[in-house]
Each structure stands twice: as C-alpha cells, then as structure tokens.
Amino acid sequence: MPEKKKAESGKILIIVESPTKTKTLSKFLGKNYRIESSKGHLIDLPKSSMGIDLKNNFEPRYITIRGKGKTLAELKKAARQAKSVLLATDPDREGEAISWHLERELSNVNKDIKRIEFNEITKDAVLEAIAQPRKLDLLKINSQQARRILDRIVGYSISPILQDKFGSKRFSAGRVQSAALKILCDREDEIENFKPVEYWEISAKFEKDSGKAKDRHVVFRLTQIAGSKAEVKSREQAESIENFCRSAVFRVSDRKITERRIKPPPPYITSRLQQDASTRLGFRAQKTMAIAQSLYEGVELQHGVTTGLITYMRTDSTRISETGLKMARDYIKANFSEQYLPPTANLYSKNNKAAQDAHEAIRPTDVSRTPESIEKYLSKDQFRLYQLIWQRFVASQMTPGVDEVITIEVVTDLPVHTFRFTSGRQKFPGFRTVFAVGEDKNEYIPSFEVGDVLQLVEFNKQQKFTQPPARYTEASLIKIMEESGIGRPATYVPTIATLDKRAYIERKGRQLLPTTLGRVVNSMMVKHFPDIVDLEFTAGMEQQLDAIAGGEIEWREMLERFYSPFQNELTEAARQMENQSHLIREPVGRDCPLCGSPLMKKLGKNGFFIGCSNFAKGCRYTESIPLGTCPLCGGNVVKKKSKKGRAFYGCENYATTGCEFVMLETPAARTCPRCGSIMGQKVKKTGITLTCQNKECRYVMEEGGDEQQGEETSESA
Numbered sequence: 001m002p003e004k005k006k007a008e009s010g011k012i013l014i015i016v017e018s019p020t021k022t023k024t025l026s027k028f029l030g031k032n033y034r035i036e037s038s039k040g041h042l043i044d045l046p047k048s049s050m051g052i053d054l055k056n057n058f059e060p061r062y063i064t065i066r067g068k069g070k071t072l073a074e075l076k077k078a079a080r081q082a083k084s085v086l087l088a089t090d091p092d093r094e095g096e097a098i099s100w101h102l103e104r105e106l107s108n109v110n111k112d113i114k115r116i117e118f119n120e121i122t123k124d125a126v127l128e129a130i131a132q133p134r135k136l137d138l139l140k141i142n143s144q145q146a147r148r149i150l151d152r153i154v155g156y157s158i159s160p161i162l163q164d165k166f167g168s169k170r171f172s173a174g175r176v177q178s179a180a181l182k183i184l185c186d187r188e189d190e191i192e193n194f195k196p197v198e199y200w201e202i203s204a205k206f207e208k209d210s211g212k213a214k215d216r217h218v219v220f221r222l223t224q225i226a227g228s229k230a231e232v233k234s235r236e237q238a239e240s241i242e243n244f245c246r247s248a249v250f251r252v253s254d255r256k257i258t259e260r261r262i263k264p265p266p267p268y269i270t271s272r273l274q275q276d277a278s279t280r281l282g283f284r285a286q287k288t289m290a291i292a293q294s295l296y297e298g299v300e301l302q303h304g305v306t307t308g309l310i311t312y313m314r315t316d317s318t319r320i321s322e323t324g325l326k327m328a329r330d331y332i333k334a335n336f337s338e339q340y341l342p343p344t345a346n347l348y349s350k351n352n353k354a355a356q357d358a359h360e361a362i363r364p365t366d367v368s369r370t371p372e373s374i375e376k377y378l379s380k381d382q383f384r385l386y387q388l389i390w391q392r393f394v395a396s397q398m399t400p401g402v403d404e405v406i407t408i409e410v411v412t413d414l415p416v417h418t419f420r421f422t423s424g425r426q427k428f429p430g431f432r433t434v435f436a437v438g439e440d441k442n443e444y445i446p447s448f449e450v451g452d453v454l455q456l457v458e459f460n461k462q463q464k465f466t467q468p469p470a471r472y473t474e475a476s477l478i479k480i481m482e483e484s485g486i487g488r489p490a491t492y493v494p495t496i497a498t499l500d501k502r503a504y505i506e507r508k509g510r511q512l513l514p515t516t517l518g519r520v521v522n523s524m525m526v527k528h529f530p531d532i533v534d535l536e537f538t539a540g541m542e543q544q545l546d547a548i549a550g551g552e553i554e555w556r557e558m559l560e561r562f563y564s565p566f567q568n569e570l571t572e573a574a575r576q577m578e579n580q581s582h583l584i585r586e587p588v589g590r591d592c593p594l595c596g597s598p599l600m601k602k603l604g605k606n607g608f609f610i611g612c613s614n615f616a617k618g619c620r621y622t623e624s625i626p627l628g629t630c631p632l633c634g635g636n637v638v639k640k641k642s643k644k645g646r647a648f649y650g651c652e653n654y655a656t657t658g659c660e661f662v663m664l665e666t667p668a669a670r671t672c673p674r675c676g677s678i679m680g681q682k683v684k685k686t687g688i689t690l691t692c693q694n695k696e697c698r699y700v701m702e703e704g705g706d707e708q709q710g711e712e713t714s715e716s717a
Contacts, residue, residue: 121308
C-alpha cells in the first residue's frame with residue numbers, strides 16, 4: 001500500500017455540507033481527521049419526472065443529482081480509505097436526510113458510519129459531538145421524506161394542469177408557495193376594495209397665568225366628548241366643536257405619573273432575525289441567511305484561526321442552553337452594574353405551538369467576543385448582522401426597562417370635552433442599554449397642575465382619511481407565515497424566492513405586490529384547489545410532518561390520507577378548469593401600425609400590455625393598457641416615449657384634441673381619496689408616496705410597508 005494510502009486509512013473521515021466548514025474544522029482538528037464536503041444534497045428525486053411510485057405506497061425513486069457524480073465518487077474513495085466515517089451535516093431534518101443518503105451510498109465501502117451534530121462550529125462543540133456519535137434518526141428522515149414527496153406531488157400534479165390551461169410553461173404551483181401567494185393576493189384585494197372614510201383630528205394648545213412660556217407649545221389631543229371616544233367625521237362636526245371650545249372654560253382635571261416596565265425580547269429565532277434585519281438593516285431575507293451562514297460556518301480571526309461566531313441559524317426555538325445562559329450572565333455581571341442583572345436567568349417559552357424546539361435560539365458562540373472587538377475581521381454586513389444577534393442575546397438576559405409615563409387631562413364644562421397629553425420618558429434603560437427599543441423622546445412636560453384654569457392658545461383641526469391595510473414586506477410576510485404555521489424556518493426564504501422567480505410578485509420599495517400573473521393563478525387555485533391554498537389546511541400539514549418526526553404518525557399513512565381526496569381534485573380540475581389562454585393572447589380589434597398584423601392583449605410578468613401578434617417573426621411593437629383617467633379632459637392616461645426614448649405618461653387625446661396633460665411619475669392603481677383623480681407614485685426603500693395629479697387637489701399620502709399615513713391640509717386658528 002502506498003505511503004499516502006496508509007496514512008489516509010488510519011484517519012477518521014468527517015463529511016460536512018459546506019466547503020467553508022471543512023476549512024474551519026481543519027483548523028482545530030488534528031491530523032487524525034480528514035474533512036470533506038458533500039456540497040449540499042447529492043441524492044434527490046429526478047427533475048424530469050415526479051419520481052414517486054404512487055401505486056406502490058409512495059415509493060420514491062432517488063437518483064444522483066446531475067453534476068454531483070464526481071463529488072460522490074470522491075467521497076466513496078475517501079470513505080474506503082478511512083478508518084471510520086462521521087456524518088456531520090447540518091443539525092436539522094434536511095441535514096439528517098443528506099446524511100441518510102450518504103450512509104446508503106457509502107456503507108458498501110465502509111461499515112463504520114455514524115452521525116454527529118453540533119449547534120455551533122467551535123472546537124469544544126465539535127470535539128464533544130465527536131465523542132458522542134449516534135445512529136441516524138429515522139423519524140427525522142421520514143419527516144423530511146414525507147415533506148419532499150408531499151411537495152413533489154402537489155407541484156408536479158397541479159403545475160401541468162395550469163400550464164395546459166394557460167398555454168404556457170411559465171406557470172407553477174406549490175404547497176407553501178401557493179398559500180403564501182394567497183396571503184399577498186388577499187391583502188391586495190382588501191386594498192382595492194377599501195373605501196376611504198373621512199375623519200378629523202382635533203388638537204389644542206393652552207397656557208395659564210404665570211405659567212412657563214414653553215407651556216403654550218405643548219399639543220393636547222381631543223380624546224373624549226361627554227365620556228365617549230371622540231369620533232369626528234365631518235367638517236361641520238369639527239367646526240361645531242371649534243365654536244364650542246372657543247367660548248369654553250378649560251381646567252386641568254388630572255395629572256398622573258405611572259411606571260411602565262418593558263420586558264427584554266427573547267433571543268432571535270430565524271423568522272425574527274429575518275424581520276429585524278429587514279426593518280433595522282434593510283437586508284432582504286435571502287441576504288440575511290447568507291450572511292448568517294457565513295458567521296455560523298466560521299470567520300478567520302486573529303492568527304488565522306477560523307471560528308464559528310454564531311450558533312445554528314435555522315431554528316424556531318427561543319430556548320437557551322445552560323452554557324449560553326451562564327456566558328451571558330457572567331458577561332453582564334462583569335460589564336454592568338448589579339441593576340442590570342436579574343436574580344435568575346430569563347427563560348422564554350416557545351414562541352408558538354408549532355415550534356419544533358430542536359435547537360436553541362441564535363446566539364453568539366462566545367459573548368466575550370464583542371462586535372467591536374472583531375469588527376476588523378468582518379465585512380460591513382457581517383459586522384452589522386453579528387452586532388444585531390449579539391446585542392439581542394445579551395439584552396435577553398438583562399433586567400426590564402422602566403419608563404415614567406406622564407398624563408395630563410384638560411376638560412371643558414358640560415358637555416365635557418377631554419384633551420389629553422401623554423409622554424413617556426426613560427426612568428431606567430435596563431436591557432435597552434444594549435438593544436434599543438422605541439425612543440426616549442424626552443419631551444417638555446407642561447407645568448399645569450390639577451385645578452389650574454387654562455386659556456386656549458391655538459385650536460387645530462385636520463381632515464384625514466382612513467387608510468387601507470399596508471402591503472406586506474418580506475419581514476411582515478415571514479411574520480404572518482410563522483404565525484399561521486405556514487412553512488418552517490428553512491422554507492421562508494426559498495418560498496419568497498420562488499414567487500419572485502415565477503414573476504408572481506413584484507417589489508416596490510420594500511413592499512411585495514402580487515402581479516397580474518400571480519393574481520390570476522391564485523384565483524384559479526382558490527377555485528379548484530381550495531385546500532392547498534387554505535392557511536389552516538397547510539398549517540395542519542406542517543403539524544402532521546412534525547408528528548412524523550415525533551413518531552406519532554406513520555409517514556406513508558399520512559401521504560395516503562392526503563392523496564386520496566387530492567386525486568379527486570386533480571381529476572375535477574383537469575376537466576372543469578376553464579381555458580385561460582385568452583388571458584395570454586386576446587385580440588383587441590386593431591392592427592399593428594408597424595407590420596399590419598393583429599394586435600393582442602398579452603400577459604407579461606409585469607401585467608397586461610398590448611403587443612403585436614407577429615412577435616415570433618420579429619415585430620416588437622407594444623403599447624400600454626390605459627392606466628387611468630386624465631384629470632383635464634377625462635381621456636385615457638397611457639405610457640408614452642419622448643423623442644429621446646424616455647418614458648412618461650400622458651393623455652392619449654393629445655393627438656386629437658391637443659390635451660397636454662403629462663405626468664412623470666408612474667400612475668398608481670388607486671385613485672385620490674379626496675377628489676377621485678389619478679395619482680402618481682414614487683417608490684422609496686421604505687414605501688411608496690402617492691400624489692394626486694389634479695393640480696387643484698395635490699393630495700399626498702404615504703403607502704408604507706408596515707404602516708401608512710396620509711398628509712392632509714390643516715386648518716389652524
């Protein structure tokens with residue numbers, strides 16, 4: 001035997017998923033170990049067919065993934081030479097399945113194969129895992145198999161029906177994907193069907209004799225009229241209140257100071273990390289997970305030592321290990337006064353019933369490794385995400401913050417109109433010293449005391465309109481998916497990526513909007529496959545998959561219970577689903593001005609447009625569908641091009657009547673709630689600004705991803 005083969009034969013082979021991990025583990029494992037990577041999945045169902053024998057108890061047909069044969073051959077060679085094999089794929093169901101496929105492929109060349117797992121890539125954690133190898137968890141494997149087969153059955157059964165009915169290969173459906181799309185489409189329906197309701201906000205400013213000059217600048221808001229909530233719904237009502245208040249006598253009826261305790265938030269789970277990274281750092285969920293993966297797999301610190309900086313980043317548990325708790329409490333005790341350390345550790349219950357609790361929360365592997373101390377070894381984005389994780393974890397083990405809330409009420413004589421001022425200020429920061437929540441406004445508190453008689457300085461009334469619910473962002477979609485039990489930590493990002501890839505959604509700033517394409521597909525899914533898009537049904541399937549992992553349900557029985565009724569739905573859909581090809585190509589009754597071929601109304605990824613039917617032979621003529629009504633003459637607003645090729649929007653009657661209405665902003669789907677005219681939209685990172693194009697109105701409103709606020713004219717005394 002050659003010298004090299006002799007050396008290799010005495011080694012223990014450790015197989016991880018990522019090539020990056022091989023570098024990290026090689027740094028602190030000795031020469032007795034050989035580290036290799038599977039580079040993800042090697043074995044899977046075929047892409048060209050369903051790969052499941054539906055008549056033979058759902059038997060899957062696994063094959064080597066195209067392009068992965070060389071990697072598998074290299075691992076077999078390494079396993080043949082090794083003393084034993086340790087499978088160290090990721091510590092979740094997907095990782096367990098990869099290890100299972102590896103064991104089946106490698107067992108004919110090496111009989112000594114075991115499974116190890118570690119929640120963090122540090123020397124101590126890895127050595128402890130090596131000392132405690134185990135057998136593969138068949139229940140986890142069966143749960144993963146059931147999920148994979150279930151998703152394959154749904155996708156490979158419904159997608160061909162959609163493709164046939166729409167006459168295009170671009171259409172697809174999926175178990176979690178279609179449920180998530182329905183969430184977005186339902187919200188868009190709510191927005192479109194929303195009817196703005198007028199209301200008025202009323203506020204006032206007061207002063208007292210021998211009072212402080214600053215008192216007269218403090219705003220008090222009208223909260224109650226005659227003991228009931230103040231609901232002012234018209235200009236007439238607002239003016240009536242103003243007339244009453246201008247002759248009323250005001251006095252201070254109440255001044256109280258209360259304390260409010262703000263509990264520290266739990267450490268991060270996957271979905272909350274994605275949400276906070278979106279709102280605080282502006283990261284997309286996919287970017288967040290890629291950076292978290294790099295922090296987990298290891299970063300080269302001083303002296304070339306590669307170290308995993310955070311624990312496993314796919315988890316739905318807020319549980320913290322004893323090691324993690326001790327580490328955090330020791331750090332707080334050493335770096336903060338005793339006021340910041342609670343008598344006992346803060347423990348957090350499961351964030352929801354469906355949490356698997358397989359791994360502890362996301363935390364730093366070493367709290368003493370502060371973000372600032374390793375900043376020079378990290379990229380800018382790595383530093384920002386690590387800082388977020390570190391701060392949240394340390395804060396989770398600190399004492400609550402305490403706020404002082406001051407409330408002052410000013411009332412009139414009968415009928416009593418109550419004006420209220422409320423301000424909160426930090427009394428003790430607590431955990432907020434590390435992890436900022438809210439803001440300490442530190443507002444000026446007026447000197448008014450109970451019984452003081454006040455004079456009205458200023459009366460303000462503002463007309464407003466109720467706003468429709470906000471569109472979802474990545475963060476809020478992930479939140480509703482988590483709360484509804486749709487998908488799991490590992491599936492949120494791939495689900496949104498699939499909706500993007502299929503052009504079922506578009507992005508405006510941080511907002512996610514279903515495209516016309518997505519809404520049409522959703523309507524067909526709701527009609528013909530109501531269970532697949534039903535949130536409760538989809539969440540119930542996730543619970544059954546968890547039950548398989550817990551040994552409560554046999555996986556093939558679960559699939560059989562699902563497939564029998566689903567098969568009937570497939571048959572009915574194939575027979576009854578209406579042909580939708582007219583949505584892809586619908587004649588408009590005019591000919592192309594360039595080549596004379598018929599013009600067609602077509603459906604593209606960004607919605608409907610009019611294009612030449614001779615596209616296949618090279619004619620590229622297109623024009624816009626009317627986008628709104630001209631506020632000057634009532635004609636159609638359409639997309640146009642300037643002589644320099646720049647896009648703008650204008651009235652189509654320019655050529656016939658000379659109407660010169662133009663707008664540079666993209667027309668919005670919504671009309672102005674005040675005058676009904678077309679609105680233009682400007683897309684920003686945080687949302688969309690809508691501006692009425694009627695020069696006599698110019699109403700402006702913000703459509704934020706998480707909240708919306710209209711800006712209205714105010715009338716002040």
